[in-house]
Amino acid sequence: MKRRSRLTTIGVTAAVAAAVAACSNPADGADSGSANATAAGADEELSIGFFGFAKANSFAQATWAGIQEVAAENNATATFIDSNFDGPTQVNQLQDAITSKAYDVVIVQANDGTAMVNPVRQAVAAGITVVVEFTPVGGDYSTAEPQVEGTITIIDPPTVNGEGLAKMALDACPTVTDGDCTVAYLQGFENYPLDAARTEAAVDALEAGGVTVISNLVGGYTADTGRAAMQNLLQAHPEVDVVIGSAQAIGGAAPLAEGKNITFVGNGASTQAYEAVQAGRWYGTYALPEKQEGAKAAELGLAAARGEDVPESTVACEELTDYDCLGTKETLAGKTADYSD
Template structure:
């Protein structure tokens, strides 16, 4: 699940990470060698090369730190959704000699390849998180030499819980008119959901809005979409924060009871909104566990051990996956701010 610079934490991080500084700069080794020089238990010093630094990525970082232990280190590099900056950060990390492991969350599956190649040339193992690196965005097993593992959410897998929630929301309506959302028409993760919605027999996708994961953008676009489709039944969003950003428009139109809202990500804010009945549902994500799993893989790789399961479905790390008012009480959110008043 991806949350761009509109997140408050990401704005703070943009300042902290300026000029290539990592989010965990103080904890990173200062000129330390990449390995323990023949130690039976080499320390794992991780460069986490991320598309951005958000509260979701922060949770991954926390899990990663826990996995590598007090003897290791983690430094996050923030590319701020710039594929070229991510590649430069990768090249700098590889050439520095300070890191013997890389976690990579690329801007998209294709643009991660040059980074993996640079790491492979120095025998630095790479584990990808959130998305994969390679030509097939739905393949969890490593596709590129140098990638030793992936803890990812593939487009098809991401769509499954959202379609289940949509089916529930549309159970008593035929046709069920849906306003959909994508980050961008070319974004494989969110565009795949819309493609699958079109295949549902009782659902009519009346409009799709493109918002770049920006709550301000969806808040601006949604009133026009609602005006053009006054009989819409569901807004199928790409993130909890996006879904909640349209609540004022629904209130102004007097349609809070008519239009059901489906978010994604299982944030603390989203889980609270589901429990309160503001959101019809959301899909669970577990970024802290994702980071921990990536760290465990890198520990094995640095020690020369075999990684038995190199492709991990990040949506199978815990339960429940589909969050509704009936199931959200069993869910433990791992990221995001608490909702005001919660």
């Protein structure tokens, strides 16, 4: 059942001091002291700063492509600020941007959603329109609702992502009676808060589904790390039936399973993942159309900065797909991917 998006006006009030906002406790949830910028005119050129995961990451590049297209069509410029997957670097970059007043709109794809709470609060207090994209900013990874007052969110909650991966893996199992199916979940980054929440949700759902779960291997986000994890998995657990991992990791892992009765579930909407599912080499992939999400983030941010009412919260997989991101051969039939790994 679809959740209704609440409307918020990112409008015209005076900004509270950034120093006060910075003292707020991230655990308190929504900030009650945020404020918004004076709305820009329709003919005024605006600037977007995209604080993405990493320029070298194909997923972030898909987001960036969507942002650039919308910026070009809506009298705006866009800049990719590259943190290269480093949380503290990203925090410093956003704080520098606030000080320099470099951007009217910032789109935050947080490496560490908890660490970004205070700088995001400071950005809102400074009158910058803030769109939180993909990763929640706050301590709760199970919700798409804003956790910092005054922000706009377009998010697929990581726990929902994990549960979706588990659902496809359970469907892919030849049988789930008496733990007969063994599913390996290859983690992304071992100490990454988003990955920790997604992994826990996936493992809980798999165990509730009655399968045997292996979740102590890190597959990462490259073909090389996926291949290394698969080698270790096959040595320790040759009986594995289904393997879940990032689309990049599964791209490296799957060739090692040739001739074996192993099914794969990816996490990503790349060209390679779509082709693997459509050709029947993988059972499915969690297919969030990330370029569309980036475009939507830019669209919402620019509209809000110009004084329009926009949804406060958008659940990406509900709003941007008709298949809740569960990309099986059936649901991806006739569809094309947003990006390539």
